[in-house]
Amino acid sequence: MSSINIDGTDVPFEPGQTIMDAALAAGVYIPHLCHKPGISPHGSCKLCTVDVNGRAVSACTMAAAEGQKIENNTPALNEVRKSITQMLFIEGNHLCPSCEKTGDCTLQAVGYHLGMLDGHYPQFYPRREVDASHPSLVLDRDRCIMCELCVRASREVDGKDVFAIGGRGTGRHLIVNSATGKLADSDITTDDLAAHICPVGAILIKDHGYEVPIGRRTFDLHSVAETDLGEVKLTKTRHHDE
Numbered sequence: 036m037s038s039i040n041i042d043g044t045d046v047p048f049e050p051g052q053t054i055m056d057a058a059l060a061a062g063v064y065i066p067h068l069c070h071k072p073g074i075s076p077h078g079s080c081k082l083c084t085v086d087v088n089g090r091a092v093s094a095c096t097m098a099a100a101e102g103q104k105i106e107n108n109t110p111a112l113n114e115v116r117k118s119i120t121q122m123l124f125i126e127g128n129h130l131c132p133s134c135e136k137t138g139d140c141t142l143q144a145v146g147y148h149l150g151m152l153d154g155h156y157p158q159f160y161p162r163r164e165v166d167a168s169h170p171s172l173v174l175d176r177d178r179c180i181m182c183e184l185c186v187r188a189s190r191e192v193d194g195k196d197v198f199a200i201g202g203r204g205t206g207r208h209l210i211v212n213s214a215t216g217k218l219a220d221s222d223i224t225t226d227d228l229a230a231h232i233c234p235v236g237a238i239l240i241k242d243h244g245y246e247v248p249i250g251r252r253t254f255d256l257h258s259v260a261e262t263d264l265g266e267v268k269l270t271k272t273r274h275h276d277e
């Protein structure tokens with residue numbers, strides 16, 4: 036079988052797999068936010084940046100190929116990833132102590148994983164519209180990191196087209212494809228993957244807040260690496276499945 040080499044370890048890959056696919060299948064964690072197995076790759080968050088034969092590439096979009104010598108878990112790459120995470124934090128209003136997703140949030144968990152202690156950069160304090168129009172869902176755009184997982188899940192898995200990203204630069208924001216632009220007038224339901232895939236606290240299910248105590252939430256008990264390697268499921272997801 037063909038193999039790539041990640042941080043000195045040989046990792047097998049199947050034809051068609053990306054570096055991320057091969058790494059996750061082999062139990063090697065590459066930090067990521069906009070990637071989710073089963074959803075088409077997007078390549079937007081850049082957290083999965085690795086060095087392939089000396090060139091920086093996104094592991095989630097780059098095809099694995101024989102002979103690739105990949106650096107992943109290095110202090111330099113993790114420092115860049117930490118800066119990206121800090122930029123995501125200051126670009127939105129990530130007030131974790133009052134967020135229902137705290138402890139179940141991948142952005143927060145990645146921040147902990149990378150040893151992030153502060154936002155480092157000045158806060159943007161955006162004021163984007165909260166959409167609480169839907170009977171079962173709420174959308175807080177100030178927590179959205181524009182990973183487009185909900186956009187892709189709605190299109191590719193749910194067979195709908197509920198979300199999109201609109202605007203430019205700092206004006207970019209999540210839009211809802213309905214006549215009024217409101218979630219209540221879209222055809223999203225809580226059965227949709229798009230209602231549950233958000234890695235942060237931007238899309239939340241109404242009437243189900245704070246049910247898992249702090250200290251027993253996903254990332255209180257498991258590292259983000261264990262979770263993203265598929266060894267544990269988010270408590271929120273598990274709760275919904277029960």
Ligand code: SF4
Pocket residue numbers: 178179180181182183184185186209232233234235237238
């Ligand atoms: S609402 Fe959530 S899933 Fe959708 S783009 Fe924003 S952060 Fe990503």
Ligand code: FES
Pocket residue numbers: 066067068069070077078079080081082083084093094095096
């Ligand atoms: S996970 Fe690869 S760019 Fe986001």
